[in-house]
Amino acid sequence: MANLNADAQARSYDAIVIGSGISGGWAAKELTEKGLKTLVLERGRDVQHIKDYPTTNLYPWEFEHRGEMPYAVQQANPIINRCYAFHEDAAHFFVKDQEHPYVQEKPFDWIRGYQVGGKSLLWARQTQRWSDLDFTGPARDGFAVDWPIRYADIAPWYDHVERFAGIAGNKDGLPELPDGEFLPAYPLNIVEKYFQQSVAKNFPQRKVISARCAHLSKPNQIHIDQGRVQCQNRTLCQRGCPFGGYFSSNSSTLPWAAKTGNLTVRPHSIVESIIYDDEKGKAVGVRVIDNETKDAIDFYARVIFVNAAALNTNLILLNSKSKRFPEGLGNDSGVLGKYVAFHNYSARISAEYEGYADFKTEGRNPAGGGYIPRFRNLHSQETDYLRGYAAGFSAYRPSNSDKAGLGKSLKESLLNPKLGRWQVGSHMMGETIPKESGTVSLDRSLKDAWGVPQLKIAVAYDENDEKMKKDYIATMTDMFTQAGFTNIQANVSSQAPGLDIHEMGGARMGLDPKTSILNKWNQVHSCPNVFVTDGASMTSTATQNPSLTYMAFAARAVDYAVQEMKKGNL
Secondary structure, eight states: OOOHHHHHHHTEEEEEEEOOSHHHHHHHHHHHHTTOOEEEEOSSBOOOTTTTOTTTTOOGGGSTTTTOOOHHHHHHOTTGGGSTTOSTTTGGGSOOGGGSOOEESSOOOOOOOOBTTGGGGTOOOBOOOOOHHHHTHHHHHTSSOOOSOOHHHHHHHHHHHHHHHOEEOOOOOBTTBOOOSEEOOOOOOHHHHHHHHHHHHHOTTOOOEEOOBSBOSSOOHHHHHTTOOOOOOOOOGGGOOTTOOBOOIIIIIHHHHHTTTOEEEEOSEEEEEEEEETTTTEEEEEEEEETTTOOEEEEEEEEEEEOSOHHHHHHHHHHOOOSSOTTSTTTTSSOTTEEEEOEEOOEEEEEEEOOOTTOOOOSOOTTOSEEEOOOTTSSSOOSSSSSOEEEEEEEEOOEEOOOOOOHHHHHHHHHSOEEOOEEEEEEEEEEOOOOTTOEEEEEEEEEOTTSOEEEEEEOOOOHHHHHHHHHHHHHHHHHHHHTTOEEEEEEEOOOOTTTTOOOEEESOBOSOTTTOSBOTTSBBTTSTTEEEOSGGGOSOOOSSOSHHHHHHHHHHHHHHHHHHHHTTOO
């Protein structure tokens, strides 16, 4: 007869982390460093740093379709095909539409990467801290609920993760965008600097800075100790970087955790639910469906970190039902799966500049150029919409060849391209307001290939987003005009929410258990040995790229959890 207790013991750990992406990798690193035997569950396949980056060093002509996706693949994947990085060099890191269906109650492009490392292999690597203007925003502006923390609570943890991850940037001295522990910034090119100066002269309350990014512009010893070296500025990051030049779970946190001897990573493990023991009054483990065998397997731990990425984290919590929690784990307030928000990327603007004809761009900037921090409604309500937007800004000078000739004349024109005018462009990143109507829920009848309910998504733009978009276009047009740019063209995208890949909320933090799921430590109010430290925990979205904040939340929550475990409280 099998020894069932021994079998359960073999599947028991001090901690379980669900998800191996940016926040899950950080949770794993911090837990293992503190001596906890930690199991990381990843629903996708294993991807090892360097070894499993098959396209990382290929030349353009070595791709069968020169980097483009075949028409049949594009047609079969209309959602993922909209993502800017879904090309032949990185398609293997993306979820295909038909393999992982979901229900769009309202149009939503859910972009996913199921593998060890998750979307940390694919992210755009822009990193900015939040300020108190962001953490106090909901209470001040009368939406959502008050954040249970302020900048002072998270600032030391921003320091902690920035030092380890490696963030390039300048000390810009902006209260609305706090400075960090930076490596040298990537410089702006001459037209980007010109625009920076024009904005400073004509709009002194607005700033253009070098974009801050998770690249090793000049590695410190801690990065070399990770086996990472200086970014080579290839800008082929979506393929996986063999140099570890940008931060990913695969190159940084997971290998670091593995060196402790306390890490176990189990890929092909689709989390069905968190197991709650009604008698013990706490979560005791996680049930997974093996992706290959379809068998259900239970794993056990004293503490559980949920980092499956915002929407999948909501799915897992909603599907974790018990006598104590019939509507989902921790859902006493009834707000689980509600107040889901995102970032508004639906407008861009481009133009030309005739100046600096004796200069051209050379090389590649992995930071992407400039960044314009939010300047609307910072200290008072100036507009007819709430909150505001940040914006990117970049400039480049293209080379063009006349392809109209034949024979010798065509050859000559191809071999001697002529420089065109400088091209400039900007995109908005607007804060959307979390609303009770912005929901994710479980479909009652549709299930995926592993028997897990499909997620139903009902999230949409609103009037506030439209007003913000109009203001961005008018404001940037004015800034471009003042700079002497010409042929100014606004582009309003019809893209659905989700393509920003910044979905947040659904299991929000808050002061009151009656209106939130998590407390100030990212801890489930009514199930304190479960922590959520990915995008699902966000109470509001601000305008900054959110990944840095997820990393800081994960490190901070682990520190608290381990202290509570030592006290016998968990």
